[in-house]
Amino acid sequence: MGLFNKLFDKETDHANLTKEEYYFLRNISFLKKLHRLELKLFSKLLNKRVFQPGEYIFKQGYPVAVLYMIKEGKIEIVLEKKDNVVILTSLDKYCFFGEPALFVETQRTASARAAVKSTLYAVSKKDFQEFIATHPKIGGKILFELGKRLSQMVIDTNQRFWDAQSELEELHSARSAEPSDGEEDAKKQV
DSSP, rough: OOOHHHBBOOOOSSSOOOOOHHHHTTGGGEEEOOOEHHHHHTTTTEEEEETTTEEEOTTTTTTTOOOEEEEEEEEEEEEETTTTEEEEEEEEEOOHHHHHHHHOOOOOOEEEEEOOOEEEEEEEEHHHHHHHHOOHHHHHHHHHHHHHHHHHHHHHHHHHHHHHHHHHHHHHHHHHHHHHHHHHHHHHHH
């Protein structure tokens, strides 16, 4: 049994998709275009785990291998460097994170930790790839929606970069317009 299966619970009964599970999956943005039967097939990939407040789902530098969906609770995505912790964002019910794990072999660029008791469903890269190979039509729908999400993230990141660049230029211009200490002293002496 692999580490993923040891950490996550596969006890979910996938023979029947309950109304609660159906409603949960329908509210995950990349699954919204799937029909009930398609969601039932996808639900077989899900592995459930409860995280306690402060418990890490993964840490910065860990290998990527899993996508997570939040059923209940709140997850903080954080950057950590020595004693400095910066919360990048907080995610709650119906949000998902870690999707690059489905596409690339790399390390996590941030950490994820539970802010409160949180129930997550996880899908491993291996299971996801097998699902796409077995159900290419459903996989195509999911991949298209994930592609839209990743594209929007790139657009948003670019916009934040240009906004920050403009802000820096304004600060630089304002600072250049202010007289320096030497100029102030020279004016006082005249």
